[in-house]
Amino acid sequence: MAISIPVAMPPKVRLVGRRLLQAVPALAGIVIVTFLLTRALPGDPAVYFAGPAADAASIAEIRKSLGLDQPLPIQFLAYLGDLVTGNLGMSISTGQPVLHEILTRLPASVELTLIALMISIAIAVPLGVLAATRPDSWIDHLCRFVVTAGVSLPTFFTGLALVYLFYYLLGWAPPPMGRLDILYLPPAHVTGFYTIDSLLAGDIGAFGSALAHIALPALTLALFTLAPIARMTRASMLQVLGSDFIRTARAAGLSKRKVLFAYGFRNALLPVITTLGMVFSFALGANVLVEKVFAWPGIGSYAIEALVVSDYAAVQGFVLAMALLFVALNLTIDIVYTLVDPRLRLED
Numbered sequence: 001m002a003i004s005i006p007v008a009m010p011p012k013v014r015l016v017g018r019r020l021l022q023a024v025p026a027l028a029g030i031v032i033v034t035f036l037l038t039r040a041l042p043g044d045p046a047v048y049f050a051g052p053a054a055d056a057a058s059i060a061e062i063r064k065s066l067g068l069d070q071p072l073p074i075q076f077l078a079y080l081g082d083l084v085t086g087n088l089g090m091s092i093s094t095g096q097p098v099l100h101e102i103l104t105r106l107p108a109s110v111e112l113t114l115i116a117l118m119i120s121i122a123i124a125v126p127l128g129v130l131a132a133t134r135p136d137s138w139i140d141h142l143c144r145f146v147v148t149a150g151v152s153l154p155t156f157f158t159g160l161a162l163v164y165l166f167y168y169l170l171g172w173a174p175p176p177m178g179r180l181d182i183l184y185l186p187p188a189h190v191t192g193f194y195t196i197d198s199l200l201a202g203d204i205g206a207f208g209s210a211l212a213h214i215a216l217p218a219l220t221l222a223l224f225t226l227a228p229i230a231r232m233t234r235a236s237m238l239q240v241l242g243s244d245f246i247r248t249a250r251a252a253g254l255s256k257r258k259v260l261f262a263y264g265f266r267n268a269l270l271p272v273i274t275t276l277g278m279v280f281s282f283a284l285g286a287n288v289l290v291e292k293v294f295a296w297p298g299i300g301s302y303a304i305e306a307l308v309v310s311d312y313a314a315v316q317g318f319v320l321a322m323a324l325l326f327v328a329l330n331l332t333i334d335i336v337y338t339l340v341d342p343r344l345r346l347e348d
Contacts, residue, residue, distance in 0.1 A: 023331050030323040031083065034316055035076055068312075079316075088320075089313030093306055098317035101302060106321065107192025108179060109291070109298035113284045115195075115214060116221035117276070124226040125272065128233025129265065132241060143230055150227030159220040159293035166216060174212050176294040181209045217294040221287050225279050232275040236268035243267075277333040281326040 063069050067078055082089065088098035123146075131143035166173040174181060179194050184206045187197035194210035240246065241264050249259045288300035295301075299318060306314030 019331060019334050023327055026327050027324070030320065030327065031080070032076075034319045034323065035079055037319065039072065039075075039312070088317040091306065091311055091314040093309050093311045093314060098313045101314065102299060102317050102321050105297060105299045105302050108296060109284060109287065109300060111193040111195065112214060112217055112221065112290070112296060112298060113280060113287060115218040116225055116283065116287075117280055119218060119222035120226035120229050120279070121276070123222070124230035125233050128230045129237055129260075131230075131234045132237030133260065135238070140234075143234055147227045147231045150223055150225075150230075153223070154289070155220055155224050155287070156289040156293055158223055159217065159290055162216050162220055163293070173216050174209070176216065178295055178297060179210060179213050180206065181213075184209050213294075217290050217296055220293070221283060221290050225283050228275055228279055229272065233268070233272050236271045237264060240264050240268040273336070274333055277329045281322075281329045284322065284325060 060069070067075055070078070086099060088102070090096070091098050091101055094101060127139070127143050127146065131137075131140040134140055163173070163176050167175065180186060184203070187194060187201045187203055187206055190197045190200055195207060195214065198204075198206035198210055246259060246264060249263050254263075287298070288304055290296065291298045291301040292304065299321070303315065303318040305311075306318065
């Protein structure tokens, strides 16, 4: 009689499974902290919703209809039930479901962040590599200056300076008001990215308008995000280029180009990938000032408007969405590390 031998689960699959399980407590903590933080906000949404002329009885009735008269544990259980069904509540500031507002505004913020990140990578990675291969040269000093300026200059100052220069003085940029000129209609929704959707619709005019409107806010955010990318690229390249295997490759007579890119840059890339994920998640939630300067209808400006009027549901939805994106990005980076880094020991 044949005996079936159970096949052991591959080590990489086990490690990926552990990474997924480790994300569960983080998600639970996010839900709890989000609920408690929004309840700690100053102001009363029932007062705002009732209006300045409402009496105490009307305010109490609205508070009861919103469930704010219940104890916190009861409110939390109701909040969990709504999350399970995908109900994030109604925004009292816009009168629309919070989930609808987030899904409508999130693509604008993601498009802005992705384009800014692409600009940052195109500038910061070559700059960091050149600075590491030429220590104490003018390119190294330029890299340090760019990093210092990117960290030091506030994004609202950079944005206003770019608007003053390219819109007011030179007239090269469109007015900083939204994602499209008033002459164009938004393209049919496919991805939510106007630059992509306009191309899919074959509307070259709308594509040019969308690209012109996103140029300055993306450049503003890119000047802020390129600093950590350039710094990490430079530091990682310096560490790798000083390693023993690089000296061995050079002693073996390999070309400088092969040593630099095939051995140096590939081994220095993993810390840079980690930095890219962290910068993306941070920039997605921290581009509020950029969105306000350029009247960009993203999720950051929506969160600020909700925070001003103590819109619990909207603030909860924003914080929850950003936290989930942050956890998802870090989990993805962790899994990619597990799958591609040969230095990781996958044995138990």
